[in-house]
Amino acid sequence: MKAKAKPKKLLGFLYTCLFLGLGILPTVVKPTPALSAEYIYFNYGPLKLSLSRESLEIFANEGRITKEFEFYAQMLNPEALEQLRMLLQKRIKISPVAISRLGKSPMGEAFLEGLGKMIKTHPGRNGLHSLRGALVLAAADSEGLTLMNIVRQFPTEGMLIDTDYIFDVQKELATLFRYRDAAVNAIANQATLEAAAENTVNVSQLADLQQPGPYQFTDQVITLSGRRRQSPLGLSGETKFEVALYLPKGNPKPAPLVVMSHGFASDRNHFTYLASTARSLTTNMRSISVR
Incomplete structure:
Protein backbone atom coordinates (compact mmCIF):
# COMPACT_ATOMS: atom_id res chain seq x y z
CA MET A 1 0.00 0.00 0.00
CA LYS A 2 2.80 2.42 0.83
CA ALA A 3 4.47 1.76 -2.50
CA LYS A 4 1.29 2.78 -4.31
CA ALA A 5 0.70 5.82 -2.12
CA LYS A 6 3.85 7.65 -3.22
CA PRO A 7 3.24 7.33 -6.99
CA LYS A 8 -0.35 8.41 -6.45
CA LYS A 9 0.84 11.57 -4.68
CA LEU A 10 3.36 12.12 -7.45
CA LEU A 11 0.67 11.93 -10.10
CA GLY A 12 -1.43 14.38 -8.14
CA PHE A 13 1.52 16.78 -7.97
CA LEU A 14 2.00 16.58 -11.73
CA TYR A 15 -1.64 17.37 -12.41
CA THR A 16 -1.55 20.25 -9.92
CA CYS A 17 1.44 21.82 -11.68
CA LEU A 18 -0.18 21.55 -15.08
CA PHE A 19 -3.57 22.85 -13.97
CA LEU A 20 -1.98 25.93 -12.37
CA GLY A 21 -0.90 27.02 -15.84
CA LEU A 22 -4.53 27.55 -16.87
CA GLY A 23 -4.84 30.56 -14.57
CA ILE A 24 -1.77 32.39 -15.78
CA LEU A 25 -2.03 35.28 -18.20
CA PRO A 26 0.92 35.99 -20.53
CA THR A 27 2.25 38.99 -22.39
CA VAL A 28 1.38 40.35 -25.80
CA VAL A 29 3.97 38.67 -28.03
CA LYS A 30 2.61 35.93 -30.29
CA PRO A 31 5.59 33.80 -31.36
CA THR A 32 5.30 30.74 -33.56
CA PRO A 33 7.21 27.93 -31.83
CA ALA A 34 9.68 25.86 -33.82
CA LEU A 35 9.27 23.08 -31.26
CA SER A 36 6.60 21.70 -28.99
CA ALA A 37 6.84 19.64 -25.83
CA GLU A 38 7.16 15.98 -26.80
CA TYR A 39 7.72 14.79 -23.23
CA ILE A 40 6.78 15.90 -19.74
CA TYR A 41 9.54 15.17 -17.25
CA PHE A 42 9.11 15.39 -13.51
CA ASN A 43 11.02 14.44 -10.41
CA TYR A 44 9.80 13.04 -7.12
CA GLY A 45 12.66 12.69 -4.68
CA PRO A 46 15.24 10.42 -6.34
CA LEU A 47 12.79 9.34 -9.07
CA LYS A 48 12.97 10.85 -12.56
CA LEU A 49 9.82 10.06 -14.52
CA SER A 50 8.50 11.01 -17.93
CA LEU A 51 5.30 10.92 -19.94
CA SER A 52 5.07 11.50 -23.68
CA ARG A 53 2.73 14.16 -24.97
CA GLU A 54 1.43 11.66 -27.51
CA SER A 55 0.20 9.27 -24.81
CA LEU A 56 -1.45 12.10 -22.91
CA GLU A 57 -3.02 13.39 -26.13
CA ILE A 58 -4.43 9.98 -27.07
CA PHE A 59 -6.00 9.70 -23.65
CA ALA A 60 -7.44 13.23 -23.81
CA ASN A 61 -8.88 12.87 -27.32
CA GLU A 62 -9.91 9.22 -27.43
CA GLY A 63 -10.00 8.06 -23.83
CA ARG A 64 -7.62 5.26 -24.80
CA ILE A 65 -4.85 4.29 -22.39
CA THR A 66 -1.52 3.47 -23.99
CA LYS A 67 1.00 1.12 -22.40
CA GLU A 68 3.07 4.12 -21.33
CA PHE A 69 0.13 5.90 -19.72
CA GLU A 70 -1.08 2.70 -18.08
CA PHE A 71 1.57 3.12 -15.37
CA TYR A 72 -0.14 6.33 -14.25
CA ALA A 73 -3.72 5.33 -15.03
CA GLN A 74 -3.64 2.32 -12.73
CA MET A 75 -3.19 4.67 -9.78
CA LEU A 76 -6.56 6.35 -10.44
CA ASN A 77 -10.09 5.01 -10.33
CA PRO A 78 -12.37 5.33 -13.40
CA GLU A 79 -14.07 8.44 -12.03
CA ALA A 80 -10.76 10.22 -11.44
CA LEU A 81 -9.56 9.27 -14.93
CA GLU A 82 -12.70 10.73 -16.48
CA GLN A 83 -12.24 13.94 -14.49
CA LEU A 84 -8.64 14.15 -15.68
CA ARG A 85 -9.72 13.73 -19.29
CA MET A 86 -12.32 16.50 -18.91
CA LEU A 87 -9.72 18.83 -17.38
CA LEU A 88 -7.29 18.21 -20.22
CA GLN A 89 -9.98 19.17 -22.73
CA LYS A 90 -11.64 21.99 -20.77
CA ARG A 91 -11.52 25.16 -22.82
CA ILE A 92 -11.24 28.62 -21.31
CA LYS A 93 -12.86 31.22 -23.54
CA ILE A 94 -10.53 34.20 -23.49
CA SER A 95 -8.92 36.18 -26.30
CA PRO A 96 -5.15 36.42 -26.80
CA VAL A 97 -5.44 40.20 -26.42
CA ALA A 98 -7.10 39.88 -23.01
CA ILE A 99 -4.49 37.38 -21.88
CA SER A 100 -1.73 39.68 -23.09
CA ARG A 101 -3.03 42.65 -21.13
CA LEU A 102 -3.48 40.60 -18.00
CA GLY A 103 0.00 39.21 -18.30
CA LYS A 104 1.48 42.71 -18.37
CA SER A 105 0.23 43.45 -14.88
CA PRO A 106 2.75 43.10 -12.03
CA MET A 107 0.54 40.50 -10.35
CA GLY A 108 0.20 38.37 -13.48
CA GLU A 109 3.89 38.50 -14.31
CA ALA A 110 4.91 37.67 -10.74
CA PHE A 111 2.54 34.70 -10.69
CA LEU A 112 3.86 33.51 -14.05
CA GLU A 113 7.43 33.80 -12.80
CA GLY A 114 6.49 31.76 -9.74
CA LEU A 115 4.91 29.09 -11.93
CA GLY A 116 8.03 29.12 -14.09
CA LYS A 117 10.00 27.87 -11.10
CA MET A 118 7.95 24.68 -11.29
CA ILE A 119 7.47 24.36 -15.05
CA LYS A 120 10.89 24.73 -16.64
CA THR A 121 12.60 24.23 -19.96
CA HIS A 122 15.80 22.91 -18.36
CA PRO A 123 17.00 22.34 -14.78
CA GLY A 124 17.66 25.69 -13.12
CA ARG A 125 16.05 27.70 -15.94
CA ASN A 126 12.77 29.49 -15.20
CA GLY A 127 10.01 28.60 -17.68
CA LEU A 128 8.49 32.10 -17.62
CA HIS A 129 9.03 32.97 -21.28
CA SER A 130 8.09 29.53 -22.59
CA LEU A 131 4.87 29.60 -20.59
CA ARG A 132 4.03 33.02 -21.99
CA GLY A 133 4.44 31.83 -25.54
CA ALA A 134 2.49 28.62 -24.94
CA LEU A 135 -0.46 30.39 -23.33
CA VAL A 136 -0.75 33.07 -26.00
CA LEU A 137 -0.43 30.55 -28.82
CA ALA A 138 -2.98 28.25 -27.20
CA ALA A 139 -5.47 31.10 -26.85
CA ALA A 140 -4.92 32.12 -30.48
CA ASP A 141 -5.19 28.55 -31.78
CA SER A 142 -8.49 27.21 -33.14
CA GLU A 143 -8.57 24.61 -30.35
CA GLY A 144 -8.39 27.39 -27.78
CA LEU A 145 -6.87 27.62 -24.34
CA THR A 146 -6.92 24.08 -23.00
CA LEU A 147 -4.45 22.30 -20.77
CA MET A 148 -3.60 19.88 -23.56
CA ASN A 149 -3.05 22.69 -26.03
CA ILE A 150 -0.76 24.52 -23.60
CA VAL A 151 1.44 21.42 -23.45
CA ARG A 152 1.30 21.17 -27.25
CA GLN A 153 2.34 24.81 -27.69
CA PHE A 154 5.16 24.72 -25.12
CA PRO A 155 8.14 25.81 -27.28
CA THR A 156 10.76 23.27 -26.17
CA GLU A 157 11.08 19.55 -26.75
CA GLY A 158 10.55 18.81 -23.07
CA MET A 159 8.54 20.31 -20.22
CA LEU A 160 10.25 19.82 -16.87
CA ILE A 161 8.05 19.76 -13.75
CA ASP A 162 9.99 20.54 -10.57
CA THR A 163 7.94 19.24 -7.65
CA ASP A 164 10.16 20.92 -5.05
CA TYR A 165 8.13 24.13 -5.40
CA ILE A 166 4.68 22.54 -5.34
CA PHE A 167 4.31 22.50 -1.58
CA ASP A 168 5.19 26.20 -1.36
CA VAL A 169 2.66 27.09 -4.05
CA GLN A 170 -0.06 25.01 -2.41
CA LYS A 171 0.53 26.78 0.91
CA GLU A 172 0.59 30.21 -0.74
CA LEU A 173 -2.64 29.56 -2.63
CA ALA A 174 -4.33 28.25 0.50
CA THR A 175 -3.32 31.43 2.35
CA LEU A 176 -4.58 33.65 -0.48
CA PHE A 177 -7.91 31.82 -0.56
CA ARG A 178 -8.31 32.26 3.20
CA TYR A 179 -7.60 35.99 2.91
CA ARG A 180 -10.07 36.26 0.04
CA ASP A 181 -12.83 34.46 1.94
CA ALA A 182 -12.22 36.53 5.07
CA ALA A 183 -12.35 39.79 3.09
CA VAL A 184 -15.54 38.81 1.25
CA ASN A 185 -17.25 37.78 4.49
CA ALA A 186 -16.21 40.99 6.25
CA ILE A 187 -17.52 43.15 3.40
CA ALA A 188 -20.79 41.21 3.23
CA ASN A 189 -21.33 41.50 6.99
CA GLN A 190 -20.58 45.23 6.98
CA ALA A 191 -22.93 45.77 4.04
CA THR A 192 -25.70 43.91 5.86
CA LEU A 193 -25.24 46.04 8.98
CA GLU A 194 -25.23 49.31 7.04
CA ALA A 195 -28.25 48.30 4.99
CA ALA A 196 -30.21 47.46 8.13
CA ALA A 197 -29.36 50.84 9.70
CA GLU A 198 -30.30 52.95 6.67
CA ASN A 199 -33.67 54.59 6.22
CA THR A 200 -35.86 53.55 3.33
CA VAL A 201 -34.99 55.54 0.21
CA ASN A 202 -37.66 56.82 -2.16
CA VAL A 203 -36.06 55.84 -5.46
CA SER A 204 -38.44 58.01 -7.48
CA GLN A 205 -36.97 61.12 -5.83
CA LEU A 206 -33.40 60.32 -6.85
CA ALA A 207 -31.66 61.84 -9.86
CA ASP A 208 -32.02 60.07 -13.20
CA LEU A 209 -28.52 58.78 -13.88
CA GLN A 210 -29.32 58.39 -17.57
CA GLN A 211 -29.46 62.19 -17.87
CA PRO A 212 -26.60 64.69 -17.28
Missing part, protein backbone atom coordinates in the same frame (compact mmCIF):
# COMPACT_ATOMS: atom_id res chain seq x y z
CA GLY A 213 -26.85 66.85 -14.18
CA PRO A 214 -26.89 70.67 -13.90
CA TYR A 215 -23.20 71.21 -13.07
CA GLN A 216 -20.22 71.75 -15.34
CA PHE A 217 -17.06 69.84 -14.50
CA THR A 218 -13.29 69.75 -14.89
CA ASP A 219 -11.02 66.83 -15.74
CA GLN A 220 -7.48 66.26 -14.56
CA VAL A 221 -5.11 63.29 -14.85
CA ILE A 222 -2.25 62.82 -12.40
CA THR A 223 0.41 60.10 -12.24
CA LEU A 224 1.23 58.47 -8.90
CA SER A 225 4.20 56.29 -8.04
CA GLY A 226 4.10 53.38 -5.62
CA ARG A 227 7.14 52.52 -3.54
CA ARG A 228 9.03 49.26 -3.97
CA ARG A 229 7.82 46.66 -1.51
CA GLN A 230 8.61 43.14 -0.44
CA SER A 231 6.69 40.33 -2.13
CA PRO A 232 6.88 36.51 -1.92
CA LEU A 233 9.07 36.61 -5.04
CA GLY A 234 11.41 39.33 -3.77
CA LEU A 235 11.50 43.12 -3.94
CA SER A 236 8.97 44.43 -6.44
CA GLY A 237 9.68 47.24 -8.89
CA GLU A 238 8.33 50.76 -8.62
CA THR A 239 4.70 50.96 -9.73
CA LYS A 240 3.26 53.94 -11.61
CA PHE A 241 -0.42 54.45 -12.29
CA GLU A 242 -2.72 57.20 -13.50
CA VAL A 243 -5.62 58.74 -11.59
CA ALA A 244 -8.28 60.70 -13.47
CA LEU A 245 -10.07 63.36 -11.39
CA TYR A 246 -13.58 64.45 -12.36
CA LEU A 247 -14.64 67.49 -10.29
CA PRO A 248 -17.97 69.38 -10.48
CA LYS A 249 -17.77 73.19 -10.80
CA GLY A 250 -19.85 75.64 -8.81
CA ASN A 251 -20.98 73.19 -6.17
CA PRO A 252 -21.80 75.23 -3.00
CA LYS A 253 -21.04 72.43 -0.55
CA PRO A 254 -18.62 69.49 -0.26
CA ALA A 255 -19.59 66.67 -2.61
CA PRO A 256 -19.36 62.94 -1.91
CA LEU A 257 -16.38 61.09 -3.34
CA VAL A 258 -16.59 58.00 -5.56
CA VAL A 259 -13.45 55.98 -6.34
CA MET A 260 -13.50 53.48 -9.21
CA SER A 261 -10.76 51.17 -10.46
CA HIS A 262 -11.00 49.05 -13.59
CA GLY A 263 -10.40 45.31 -13.64
CA PHE A 264 -8.01 43.18 -15.66
CA ALA A 265 -7.89 43.65 -19.44
CA SER A 266 -9.28 47.20 -19.14
CA ASP A 267 -8.18 50.76 -18.36
CA ARG A 268 -9.47 53.87 -16.61
CA ASN A 269 -11.29 55.06 -19.74
CA HIS A 270 -13.73 52.19 -19.30
CA PHE A 271 -15.65 54.24 -16.70
CA THR A 272 -15.66 57.55 -18.58
CA TYR A 273 -19.38 57.37 -19.28
CA LEU A 274 -20.15 56.89 -15.59
CA ALA A 275 -17.82 59.67 -14.53
CA SER A 276 -19.38 62.09 -17.04
CA THR A 277 -22.81 61.63 -15.49
CA ALA A 278 -21.77 61.51 -11.85
CA ARG A 279 -19.54 64.58 -11.97
CA SER A 280 -22.41 66.65 -13.38
CA LEU A 281 -24.49 65.58 -10.37
CA THR A 282 -22.11 67.14 -7.80
CA THR A 283 -20.09 63.97 -7.23
CA ASN A 284 -16.30 63.95 -7.08
CA MET A 285 -14.89 61.06 -9.10
CA ARG A 286 -11.53 59.28 -8.99
CA SER A 287 -10.89 56.75 -11.76
CA ILE A 288 -7.70 54.83 -11.03
CA SER A 289 -5.68 53.10 -13.74
CA VAL A 290 -4.10 49.90 -12.42
CA ARG A 291 -1.03 48.53 -14.22
Whole structure:
Protein backbone atom coordinates (compact mmCIF):
# COMPACT_ATOMS: atom_id res chain seq x y z
CA MET A 1 0.00 0.00 0.00
CA LYS A 2 2.80 2.42 0.83
CA ALA A 3 4.47 1.76 -2.50
CA LYS A 4 1.29 2.78 -4.31
CA ALA A 5 0.70 5.82 -2.12
CA LYS A 6 3.85 7.65 -3.22
CA PRO A 7 3.24 7.33 -6.99
CA LYS A 8 -0.35 8.41 -6.45
CA LYS A 9 0.84 11.57 -4.68
CA LEU A 10 3.36 12.12 -7.45
CA LEU A 11 0.67 11.93 -10.10
CA GLY A 12 -1.43 14.38 -8.14
CA PHE A 13 1.52 16.78 -7.97
CA LEU A 14 2.00 16.58 -11.73
CA TYR A 15 -1.64 17.37 -12.41
CA THR A 16 -1.55 20.25 -9.92
CA CYS A 17 1.44 21.82 -11.68
CA LEU A 18 -0.18 21.55 -15.08
CA PHE A 19 -3.57 22.85 -13.97
CA LEU A 20 -1.98 25.93 -12.37
CA GLY A 21 -0.90 27.02 -15.84
CA LEU A 22 -4.53 27.55 -16.87
CA GLY A 23 -4.84 30.56 -14.57
CA ILE A 24 -1.77 32.39 -15.78
CA LEU A 25 -2.03 35.28 -18.20
CA PRO A 26 0.92 35.99 -20.53
CA THR A 27 2.25 38.99 -22.39
CA VAL A 28 1.38 40.35 -25.80
CA VAL A 29 3.97 38.67 -28.03
CA LYS A 30 2.61 35.93 -30.29
CA PRO A 31 5.59 33.80 -31.36
CA THR A 32 5.30 30.74 -33.56
CA PRO A 33 7.21 27.93 -31.83
CA ALA A 34 9.68 25.86 -33.82
CA LEU A 35 9.27 23.08 -31.26
CA SER A 36 6.60 21.70 -28.99
CA ALA A 37 6.84 19.64 -25.83
CA GLU A 38 7.16 15.98 -26.80
CA TYR A 39 7.72 14.79 -23.23
CA ILE A 40 6.78 15.90 -19.74
CA TYR A 41 9.54 15.17 -17.25
CA PHE A 42 9.11 15.39 -13.51
CA ASN A 43 11.02 14.44 -10.41
CA TYR A 44 9.80 13.04 -7.12
CA GLY A 45 12.66 12.69 -4.68
CA PRO A 46 15.24 10.42 -6.34
CA LEU A 47 12.79 9.34 -9.07
CA LYS A 48 12.97 10.85 -12.56
CA LEU A 49 9.82 10.06 -14.52
CA SER A 50 8.50 11.01 -17.93
CA LEU A 51 5.30 10.92 -19.94
CA SER A 52 5.07 11.50 -23.68
CA ARG A 53 2.73 14.16 -24.97
CA GLU A 54 1.43 11.66 -27.51
CA SER A 55 0.20 9.27 -24.81
CA LEU A 56 -1.45 12.10 -22.91
CA GLU A 57 -3.02 13.39 -26.13
CA ILE A 58 -4.43 9.98 -27.07
CA PHE A 59 -6.00 9.70 -23.65
CA ALA A 60 -7.44 13.23 -23.81
CA ASN A 61 -8.88 12.87 -27.32
CA GLU A 62 -9.91 9.22 -27.43
CA GLY A 63 -10.00 8.06 -23.83
CA ARG A 64 -7.62 5.26 -24.80
CA ILE A 65 -4.85 4.29 -22.39
CA THR A 66 -1.52 3.47 -23.99
CA LYS A 67 1.00 1.12 -22.40
CA GLU A 68 3.07 4.12 -21.33
CA PHE A 69 0.13 5.90 -19.72
CA GLU A 70 -1.08 2.70 -18.08
CA PHE A 71 1.57 3.12 -15.37
CA TYR A 72 -0.14 6.33 -14.25
CA ALA A 73 -3.72 5.33 -15.03
CA GLN A 74 -3.64 2.32 -12.73
CA MET A 75 -3.19 4.67 -9.78
CA LEU A 76 -6.56 6.35 -10.44
CA ASN A 77 -10.09 5.01 -10.33
CA PRO A 78 -12.37 5.33 -13.40
CA GLU A 79 -14.07 8.44 -12.03
CA ALA A 80 -10.76 10.22 -11.44
CA LEU A 81 -9.56 9.27 -14.93
CA GLU A 82 -12.70 10.73 -16.48
CA GLN A 83 -12.24 13.94 -14.49
CA LEU A 84 -8.64 14.15 -15.68
CA ARG A 85 -9.72 13.73 -19.29
CA MET A 86 -12.32 16.50 -18.91
CA LEU A 87 -9.72 18.83 -17.38
CA LEU A 88 -7.29 18.21 -20.22
CA GLN A 89 -9.98 19.17 -22.73
CA LYS A 90 -11.64 21.99 -20.77
CA ARG A 91 -11.52 25.16 -22.82
CA ILE A 92 -11.24 28.62 -21.31
CA LYS A 93 -12.86 31.22 -23.54
CA ILE A 94 -10.53 34.20 -23.49
CA SER A 95 -8.92 36.18 -26.30
CA PRO A 96 -5.15 36.42 -26.80
CA VAL A 97 -5.44 40.20 -26.42
CA ALA A 98 -7.10 39.88 -23.01
CA ILE A 99 -4.49 37.38 -21.88
CA SER A 100 -1.73 39.68 -23.09
CA ARG A 101 -3.03 42.65 -21.13
CA LEU A 102 -3.48 40.60 -18.00
CA GLY A 103 0.00 39.21 -18.30
CA LYS A 104 1.48 42.71 -18.37
CA SER A 105 0.23 43.45 -14.88
CA PRO A 106 2.75 43.10 -12.03
CA MET A 107 0.54 40.50 -10.35
CA GLY A 108 0.20 38.37 -13.48
CA GLU A 109 3.89 38.50 -14.31
CA ALA A 110 4.91 37.67 -10.74
CA PHE A 111 2.54 34.70 -10.69
CA LEU A 112 3.86 33.51 -14.05
CA GLU A 113 7.43 33.80 -12.80
CA GLY A 114 6.49 31.76 -9.74
CA LEU A 115 4.91 29.09 -11.93
CA GLY A 116 8.03 29.12 -14.09
CA LYS A 117 10.00 27.87 -11.10
CA MET A 118 7.95 24.68 -11.29
CA ILE A 119 7.47 24.36 -15.05
CA LYS A 120 10.89 24.73 -16.64
CA THR A 121 12.60 24.23 -19.96
CA HIS A 122 15.80 22.91 -18.36
CA PRO A 123 17.00 22.34 -14.78
CA GLY A 124 17.66 25.69 -13.12
CA ARG A 125 16.05 27.70 -15.94
CA ASN A 126 12.77 29.49 -15.20
CA GLY A 127 10.01 28.60 -17.68
CA LEU A 128 8.49 32.10 -17.62
CA HIS A 129 9.03 32.97 -21.28
CA SER A 130 8.09 29.53 -22.59
CA LEU A 131 4.87 29.60 -20.59
CA ARG A 132 4.03 33.02 -21.99
CA GLY A 133 4.44 31.83 -25.54
CA ALA A 134 2.49 28.62 -24.94
CA LEU A 135 -0.46 30.39 -23.33
CA VAL A 136 -0.75 33.07 -26.00
CA LEU A 137 -0.43 30.55 -28.82
CA ALA A 138 -2.98 28.25 -27.20
CA ALA A 139 -5.47 31.10 -26.85
CA ALA A 140 -4.92 32.12 -30.48
CA ASP A 141 -5.19 28.55 -31.78
CA SER A 142 -8.49 27.21 -33.14
CA GLU A 143 -8.57 24.61 -30.35
CA GLY A 144 -8.39 27.39 -27.78
CA LEU A 145 -6.87 27.62 -24.34
CA THR A 146 -6.92 24.08 -23.00
CA LEU A 147 -4.45 22.30 -20.77
CA MET A 148 -3.60 19.88 -23.56
CA ASN A 149 -3.05 22.69 -26.03
CA ILE A 150 -0.76 24.52 -23.60
CA VAL A 151 1.44 21.42 -23.45
CA ARG A 152 1.30 21.17 -27.25
CA GLN A 153 2.34 24.81 -27.69
CA PHE A 154 5.16 24.72 -25.12
CA PRO A 155 8.14 25.81 -27.28
CA THR A 156 10.76 23.27 -26.17
CA GLU A 157 11.08 19.55 -26.75
CA GLY A 158 10.55 18.81 -23.07
CA MET A 159 8.54 20.31 -20.22
CA LEU A 160 10.25 19.82 -16.87
CA ILE A 161 8.05 19.76 -13.75
CA ASP A 162 9.99 20.54 -10.57
CA THR A 163 7.94 19.24 -7.65
CA ASP A 164 10.16 20.92 -5.05
CA TYR A 165 8.13 24.13 -5.40
CA ILE A 166 4.68 22.54 -5.34
CA PHE A 167 4.31 22.50 -1.58
CA ASP A 168 5.19 26.20 -1.36
CA VAL A 169 2.66 27.09 -4.05
CA GLN A 170 -0.06 25.01 -2.41
CA LYS A 171 0.53 26.78 0.91
CA GLU A 172 0.59 30.21 -0.74
CA LEU A 173 -2.64 29.56 -2.63
CA ALA A 174 -4.33 28.25 0.50
CA THR A 175 -3.32 31.43 2.35
CA LEU A 176 -4.58 33.65 -0.48
CA PHE A 177 -7.91 31.82 -0.56
CA ARG A 178 -8.31 32.26 3.20
CA TYR A 179 -7.60 35.99 2.91
CA ARG A 180 -10.07 36.26 0.04
CA ASP A 181 -12.83 34.46 1.94
CA ALA A 182 -12.22 36.53 5.07
CA ALA A 183 -12.35 39.79 3.09
CA VAL A 184 -15.54 38.81 1.25
CA ASN A 185 -17.25 37.78 4.49
CA ALA A 186 -16.21 40.99 6.25
CA ILE A 187 -17.52 43.15 3.40
CA ALA A 188 -20.79 41.21 3.23
CA ASN A 189 -21.33 41.50 6.99
CA GLN A 190 -20.58 45.23 6.98
CA ALA A 191 -22.93 45.77 4.04
CA THR A 192 -25.70 43.91 5.86
CA LEU A 193 -25.24 46.04 8.98
CA GLU A 194 -25.23 49.31 7.04
CA ALA A 195 -28.25 48.30 4.99
CA ALA A 196 -30.21 47.46 8.13
CA ALA A 197 -29.36 50.84 9.70
CA GLU A 198 -30.30 52.95 6.67
CA ASN A 199 -33.67 54.59 6.22
CA THR A 200 -35.86 53.55 3.33
CA VAL A 201 -34.99 55.54 0.21
CA ASN A 202 -37.66 56.82 -2.16
CA VAL A 203 -36.06 55.84 -5.46
CA SER A 204 -38.44 58.01 -7.48
CA GLN A 205 -36.97 61.12 -5.83
CA LEU A 206 -33.40 60.32 -6.85
CA ALA A 207 -31.66 61.84 -9.86
CA ASP A 208 -32.02 60.07 -13.20
CA LEU A 209 -28.52 58.78 -13.88
CA GLN A 210 -29.32 58.39 -17.57
CA GLN A 211 -29.46 62.19 -17.87
CA PRO A 212 -26.60 64.69 -17.28
CA GLY A 213 -26.85 66.85 -14.18
CA PRO A 214 -26.89 70.67 -13.90
CA TYR A 215 -23.20 71.21 -13.07
CA GLN A 216 -20.22 71.75 -15.34
CA PHE A 217 -17.06 69.84 -14.50
CA THR A 218 -13.29 69.75 -14.89
CA ASP A 219 -11.02 66.83 -15.74
CA GLN A 220 -7.48 66.26 -14.56
CA VAL A 221 -5.11 63.29 -14.85
CA ILE A 222 -2.25 62.82 -12.40
CA THR A 223 0.41 60.10 -12.24
CA LEU A 224 1.23 58.47 -8.90
CA SER A 225 4.20 56.29 -8.04
CA GLY A 226 4.10 53.38 -5.62
CA ARG A 227 7.14 52.52 -3.54
CA ARG A 228 9.03 49.26 -3.97
CA ARG A 229 7.82 46.66 -1.51
CA GLN A 230 8.61 43.14 -0.44
CA SER A 231 6.69 40.33 -2.13
CA PRO A 232 6.88 36.51 -1.92
CA LEU A 233 9.07 36.61 -5.04
CA GLY A 234 11.41 39.33 -3.77
CA LEU A 235 11.50 43.12 -3.94
CA SER A 236 8.97 44.43 -6.44
CA GLY A 237 9.68 47.24 -8.89
CA GLU A 238 8.33 50.76 -8.62
CA THR A 239 4.70 50.96 -9.73
CA LYS A 240 3.26 53.94 -11.61
CA PHE A 241 -0.42 54.45 -12.29
CA GLU A 242 -2.72 57.20 -13.50
CA VAL A 243 -5.62 58.74 -11.59
CA ALA A 244 -8.28 60.70 -13.47
CA LEU A 245 -10.07 63.36 -11.39
CA TYR A 246 -13.58 64.45 -12.36
CA LEU A 247 -14.64 67.49 -10.29
CA PRO A 248 -17.97 69.38 -10.48
CA LYS A 249 -17.77 73.19 -10.80
CA GLY A 250 -19.85 75.64 -8.81
CA ASN A 251 -20.98 73.19 -6.17
CA PRO A 252 -21.80 75.23 -3.00
CA LYS A 253 -21.04 72.43 -0.55
CA PRO A 254 -18.62 69.49 -0.26
CA ALA A 255 -19.59 66.67 -2.61
CA PRO A 256 -19.36 62.94 -1.91
CA LEU A 257 -16.38 61.09 -3.34
CA VAL A 258 -16.59 58.00 -5.56
CA VAL A 259 -13.45 55.98 -6.34
CA MET A 260 -13.50 53.48 -9.21
CA SER A 261 -10.76 51.17 -10.46
CA HIS A 262 -11.00 49.05 -13.59
CA GLY A 263 -10.40 45.31 -13.64
CA PHE A 264 -8.01 43.18 -15.66
CA ALA A 265 -7.89 43.65 -19.44
CA SER A 266 -9.28 47.20 -19.14
CA ASP A 267 -8.18 50.76 -18.36
CA ARG A 268 -9.47 53.87 -16.61
CA ASN A 269 -11.29 55.06 -19.74
CA HIS A 270 -13.73 52.19 -19.30
CA PHE A 271 -15.65 54.24 -16.70
CA THR A 272 -15.66 57.55 -18.58
CA TYR A 273 -19.38 57.37 -19.28
CA LEU A 274 -20.15 56.89 -15.59
CA ALA A 275 -17.82 59.67 -14.53
CA SER A 276 -19.38 62.09 -17.04
CA THR A 277 -22.81 61.63 -15.49
CA ALA A 278 -21.77 61.51 -11.85
CA ARG A 279 -19.54 64.58 -11.97
CA SER A 280 -22.41 66.65 -13.38
CA LEU A 281 -24.49 65.58 -10.37
CA THR A 282 -22.11 67.14 -7.80
CA THR A 283 -20.09 63.97 -7.23
CA ASN A 284 -16.30 63.95 -7.08
CA MET A 285 -14.89 61.06 -9.10
CA ARG A 286 -11.53 59.28 -8.99
CA SER A 287 -10.89 56.75 -11.76
CA ILE A 288 -7.70 54.83 -11.03
CA SER A 289 -5.68 53.10 -13.74
CA VAL A 290 -4.10 49.90 -12.42
CA ARG A 291 -1.03 48.53 -14.22
